[in-house]
Amino acid sequence: MTARKTRIKTPRELTVKIDPIRGFNDVLATTAGGYVYARTMENFDPADGTLVPGEGLDALNEYVCPTGLTIRKCYLFKNYDSSGNPVHKVLIYCTDKYLYVCPFGGGTFTKLTATTFDSDPVGVLYNFNGKNVMIFSKSGGGICIFDGTKLTIVPDAPEITSMCIHFERLFVTTPGYRNALWFSDDFDPTNWNVSLSEAGFIEMDDAGGDLIKVVSFGDYLYVFRTFGITRISAYTDQRQFAATNLFINSGRIFADSVIVCGDCILFMATNGLYRFDGVTTQKISTGFEKRLATDYVYVKGMYFNGYAYIRVKVYYDGTASVQLLRLDPRTLEAVLMNGATLSDFMIIDCDGAYQLYGTSPIINRVCALNTEDKTMFNNPLKMIWENGESDFGVPALKTLTKFTFYSKGKVKVSFTVDGVKHTYTVEGSDKPIVLKPYLKGVKFKLRFDAADVNACIAAPEFKLEYYL
Numbered sequence: 001m002t003a004r005k006t007r008i009k010t011p012r013e014l015t016v017k018i019d020p021i022r023g024f025n026d027v028l029a030t031t032a033g034g035y036v037y038a039r040t041m042e043n044f045d046p047a048d049g050t051l052v053p054g055e056g057l058d059a060l061n062e063y064v065c066p067t068g069l070t071i072r073k074c075y076l077f078k079n080y081d082s083s084g085n086p087v088h089k090v091l092i093y094c095t096d097k098y099l100y101v102c103p104f105g106g107g108t109f110t111k112l113t114a115t116t117f118d119s120d121p122v123g124v125l126y127n128f129n130g131k132n133v134m135i136f137s138k139s140g141g142g143i144c145i146f147d148g149t150k151l152t153i154v155p156d157a158p159e160i161t162s163m164c165i166h167f168e169r170l171f172v173t174t175p176g177y178r179n180a181l182w183f184s185d186d187f188d189p190t191n192w193n194v195s196l197s198e199a200g201f202i203e204m205d206d207a208g209g210d211l212i213k214v215v216s217f218g219d220y221l222y223v224f225r226t227f228g229i230t231r232i233s234a235y236t237d238q239r240q241f242a243a244t245n246l247f248i249n250s251g252r253i254f255a256d257s258v259i260v261c262g263d264c265i266l267f268m269a270t271n272g273l274y275r276f277d278g279v280t281t282q283k284i285s286t287g288f289e290k291r292l293a294t295d296y297v298y299v300k301g302m303y304f305n306g307y308a309y310i311r312v313k314v315y316y317d318g319t320a321s322v323q324l325l326r327l328d329p330r331t332l333e334a335v336l337m338n339g340a341t342l343s344d345f346m347i348i349d350c351d352g353a354y355q356l357y358g359t360s361p362i363i364n365r366v367c368a369l370n371t372e373d374k375t376m377f378n379n380p381l382k383m384i385w386e387n388g389e390s391d392f393g394v395p396a397l398k399t400l401t402k403f404t405f406y407s408k409g410k411v412k413v414s415f416t417v418d419g420v421k422h423t424y425t426v427e428g429s430d431k432p433i434v435l436k437p438y439l440k441g442v443k444f445k446l447r448f449d450a451a452d453v454n455a456c457i458a459a460p461e462f463k464l465e466y467y468l
Helices: none
Strands: 012-017 038-042 056-059 071-077 089-094 099-103 110-112 123-128 131-137 143-146 151-154 162-166 169-173 180-183 200-203 211-217 220-225 228-233 242-248 259-261 264-269 272-276 281-283 300-304 307-316 319-327 334-337 344-350 353-360 365-370 383-387 398-407 411-417 420-426 429-435 439-441 444-450 457-466
Touching: 038 334, 056 353, 071 123, 071 131, 071 344, 071 353, 071 365, 123 162, 162 211, 169 211, 180 211, 259 300, 259 307, 264 307, 300 344, 398 411, 398 444, 411 439, 420 429, 444 457
Parallel strands: none
Antiparallel strands: 012 457, 038 383, 056 365, 071 089, 089 099, 099 110, 123 131, 131 143, 143 151, 162 169, 169 180, 180 200, 211 220, 220 228, 228 242, 259 264, 264 272, 272 281, 300 307, 307 319, 319 334, 344 353, 353 365, 383 444, 398 429, 398 439, 398 457, 411 420, 411 444
């Protein structure tokens, strides 16, 4: 009689580490090891390869805003009295078409009744006749000059859609002459008499399209157009002004998305987000553009403390929401802030203060970026990180026998295995947290949900077994 030998298979082991944890990158997420990148990430900041709470917003209740109105825009007017004491003001534009003013630091906004504005006024600071003023555009034509107390109307100016100061002239784009860049007399933004020694305009009839935004950057002016960028050399003598086309794009550029970011300019078009260095243009949104709505015309942004903060519309699982995209123009690291819907932005950079302010149409308040207690209007941030589905390089049935990670705060951990989601809630600990799910499948997806200000998630590690 011959004994039958039984062959016992030993499972193979697979260890998968997500360390460091990364943010968005739709390109690298499809490569080997791409599971370290987020497919979805909201209100988490993957600083140093760990997940920590991102930035939030605080309502500045010291500013008493008008009731029954919605704030659309905000402005900082910097000024000093004859003794050198600061007398800065914050201005807001509301849906009743009036500007309101309040002392910087807090108080009640009071209405400037001199005139109404039928569309959102553009505002720039200017030193006029030795005094600091703020110049506002006025729909239908003309400008308004604010001296810290009152508005003075100057009717003899073109209708303005964007403007900037460059070598003491006011340069503007206008809806009445969409192919012309207008400029005032030097040292006098109230003088628009066209002559070789006063004001004038530069016409641009080519494929770039309408002129929609003008910015001063370095020694040049850059005119952003519907489909391109034109550089203007404009020093003191207007007879030597010159225009050079630098970029033609197939996508339509959004005027309010143009943001000067230190040594570069960012702008959004219908075919993505771009970085412009004054000479060349590079598309930089490839890593996260799948989640952006490119038809969102209300894109707007501001550069603050090394980051561009851009209001965008985001799609996730077929649902759209308006969020704030924080982007590092150099490294292209991107973070989405959900719940941070702002109608406008302004930089506070006076008397030692450096902050990003904005206006919230939801709570109708002036608010400030919150980088310390990490809350959204005193509510905990709702944080999400989820990667894409992966078989970890082994297209065979696997068993998740052990999952280890670190978390200082309470967190929900979810594994989606071949389309089926399994969720575990765990408390924070200073020691490694160990789960033994024993889940079987081919493809796995990981998700963290947290709402704890102490959240700090690091070093997730899968232990799996499989047979060949």
